[in-house]
Amino acid sequence: MSTQVAVLTLSGIRKKATGFAVLYLWAHVPLIAALAWWNDSDTIPLTVAMALFALLVTIDRRRDPVGESVQLAAAAAMAVTVGMIVYILAGHLWQIDMHMYFFAAFALTAVFCNWKVILVYAGVVAVHHLALNFLLPVAVFPEGADFWRVVLHAVIVVVQAVALVWLVVTLERAFAASEKALDAVRAANEDSRRMSEENQRAEQKAQEQQQAERLRLAQTFEADVSTAIAQLNEAMETARKGIAEALTYNETLDRSASTVGDTAQSLNGNIQLVATATEELTASASEVGQRMAETLTMARDAGAASKLSEEKGQALADASNRIEEVIGLIAEIADQTNLLALNATIEAARAGDAGKGFAVVATEVKNLAEQTARATEDVRNEVNAIVSAIGEVNSALKAVTDKNREMSGVFESVSSAVEEQLSSTREIAVNTQRAAAETSEMTDAMAGMQKTTEDASQTMSTVQDVTGHLESVVRTVDERSRAFLTAVRT
Numbered sequence: 455m456s457t458q459v460a461v462l463t464l465s466g467i468r469k470k471a472t473g474f475a476v477l478y479l480w481a482h483v484p485l486i487a488a489l490a491w492w493n494d495s496d497t498i499p500l501t502v503a504m505a506l507f508a509l510l511v512t513i514d515r516r517r518d519p520v521g522e523s524v525q526l527a528a529a530a531a532m533a534v535t536v537g538m539i540v541y542i543l544a545g546h547l548w549q550i551d552m553h554m555y556f557f558a559a560f561a562l563t564a565v566f567c568n569w570k571v572i573l574v575y576a577g578v579v580a581v582h583h584l585a586l587n588f589l590l591p592v593a594v595f596p597e598g599a600d601f602w603r604v605v606l607h608a609v610i611v612v613v614q615a616v617a618l619v620w621l622v623v624t625l626e627r628a629f630a631a632s633e634k635a636l637d638a639v640r641a642a643n644e645d646s647r648r649m650s651e652e653n654q655r656a657e658q659k660a661q662e663q664q665q666a667e668r669l670r671l672a673q674t675f676e677a678d679v680s681t682a683i684a685q686l687n688e689a690m691e692t693a694r695k696g697i698a699e700a701l702t703y704n705e706t707l708d709r710s711a712s713t714v715g716d717t718a719q720s721l722n723g724n725i726q727l728v729a730t731a732t733e734e735l736t737a738s739a740s741e742v743g744q745r746m747a748e749t750l751t752m753a754r755d756a757g758a759a760s761k762l763s764e765e766k767g768q769a770l771a772d773a774s775n776r777i778e779e780v781i782g783l784i785a786e787i788a789d790q791t792n793l794l795a796l797n798a799t800i801e802a803a804r805a806g807d808a809g810k811g812f813a814v815v816a817t818e819v820k821n822l823a824e825q826t827a828r829a830t831e832d833v834r835n836e837v838n839a840i841v842s843a844i845g846e847v848n849s850a851l852k853a854v855t856d857k858n859r860e861m862s863g864v865f866e867s868v869s870s871a872v873e874e875q876l877s878s879t880r881e882i883a884v885n886t887q888r889a890a891a892e893t894s895e896m897t898d899a900m901a902g903m904q905k906t907t908e909d910a911s912q913t914m915s916t917v918q919d920v921t922g923h924l925e926s927v928v929r930t931v932d933e934r935s936r937a938f939l940t941a942v943r944t
Contacts, residue, residue, distance in 0.1 A: 464567065464629040468520045471565040475528035476515055478562075479508035482535050489542045500538055507531040522570065529571040532559045533578035537586075541593040549596045553607065560614055567626060569619045576615040583607055672939045683932050690925055694918070705911070706801065713794070720787070727780065734773075768848065771841065778841070781834045788827040795820035829885040836878040 486504040490497035511531050514524040536555045543549040556579055563575045583604045586594045595603060745766065798816035802809030 464633070465520050468525065468566055468568070471567075472515050472519055472524050472528055474565065475524075475532065476508065476512050479504070479511055479528070479531055479535060482539075483508055486535075486538060486542065489539060493542055493544075493546060495542045495544075500542060504535065504538060507534060522568065525566045525568050525571045526574045529563050529566070529575040530578050532562065533575050533582065535559070537579075537582045537593075544592050545596060547596075556607075557610065557614060560611065560618070564618050564622055567622055567629070569622045569626070572615055572618045572622060576611050579611055580608055676935070676939050683928055687925075687928060690928070698918075771845070771848070775841075778834065778838075781830050784830045785827060785834070788823045788830055791823035792820055792827065795823055832881075833885070836881075839874075839878070 483501060483504045487497055487501040489495070490500045508531070511524060511527050514521070514527050518524060533556070536552070536559050539555065540549060540552045543552055560572075560575055560579070563571050583594055587601065587604045591600075745762075795816045799813055799820065802813035802816055
């Protein structure tokens with residue numbers, strides 16, 4: 455906008471001035487023709503000459519509307535135009551008055567705002583007056599040549615030229631200063647615009663950097679939160695699976711403990727039966743010993759006593775077979791106890807810290823089962839010996855009639871074997887009583903283990919509830935973090 459103001463102020467004025475000059479010259483073509491016809495002058499040559507001047511200036515203006523060439527040509531053509539009018543009015547009263555037109559047209563040249571134009575116009579007028587004053591005086595003054603009048607006109611032209619040059623130079627300087635000021639304003643505006651653009655670019659860059667930093671922080675925060683939540687979900691999933699497996703193990707252990715407890719109770723009852731049978735066997739063995747002692751003193755009654763002993767021996771064999779069956783049952787119970795104790799030890803190892811107490815009890819049960827197995831084996835061996843001895847007694851009783859003479863020696867052997875049987879039976883009774891006491895302790899331990907597994911199950915259930923609540927908290931954190939990230943990005 456500032457550039458447009460500068461052009462209109464100087465170049466625009468000159469452009470309008472050259473346009474006015476063209477119109478001015480073409481307006482004088484019909485005027486010259488009319489004046490020439492009115493004053494009986496050479497109409498056609500003057501008209502053609504005027505049109506030629508106007509055409510030349512018009513062509514020059516089309517080439518450059520504000521050029522110095524068209525300005526100088528227009529000034530010279532204007533001076534020639536006034537000279538032609540003065541020439542056409544030669545001999546007329548108005549001829550001398552037309553000289554004022556020189557000064558009027560001279561003043562019009564100031565619109566070009568160019569001191570060179572003023573000098574060209576003044577030079578053409580000076581040449582016109584001086585040359586025609588000597589060559590064709592009638593074309594200048596009605597009375598003929600008049601040098602001092604030419605000088606007077608020249609002085610007036612010089613004065614006017616000086617005034618117009620001063621005015622034009624002042625205007626040019628004012629225009630130049632104005633253009634400099636406008637250039638300074640334009641430069642300041644350009645600097646201001648450039649600084650504003652730089653500030654806008656810097657601000658935009660800062661905003662882009664801040665946005666990029668916010669996005670980077672949001673992405674980093676999202677990645678960290680997502681990783682933490684994923685790890686936490688994975689850990690909770692692992693914990694949930696572990697708790698489910700632990701609950702399953704606890705249920706299995708509870709069932710196993712119940713089974714072991716029932717088995718221990720059954721084993722305790724069976725051992726009590728064995729103890730009772732062992733006591734009966736001890737009493738029977740004592741009675742056999744007494745009978746054998748009586749037999750030694752009652753040799754005469756050997757037949758009857760041998761028959762009675764045979765019957766007792768048969769009863770003893772039957773009792774031995776029952777003992778063998780009971781011992782086999784005890785052995786099976788011991789094997790089952792040992793197997794249960796091994797399974798309990800494995801389950802306790804899987805349970806970790808919660809199963810350490812149960813592992814100790816299971817180890818003790820295993821040891822007791824092994825001791826019971828060894829004691830049962832001993833009892834079995836002794837029973838086998840008893841069965842073998844009873845067989846021998848039966849054989850001896852069957853042959854007592856035929857071998858009556860050897861009765862005393864046989865009875866002594868039988869008495870010795872019975873004594874050994876009695877000793878073994880007493881030992882079996884002691885071991886059986888001990889096994890009964892240990893199975894009672896095992897039963898109590900199984901009850902305590904069952905109570906422990908129930909407590910562990912309750913604890914696992916509580917942990918499972920806490921895990922569920924923690925999952926809800928994690929979902930809430932995830933949702934709120936996503937909402938926060940969305941707000942940061944927008």
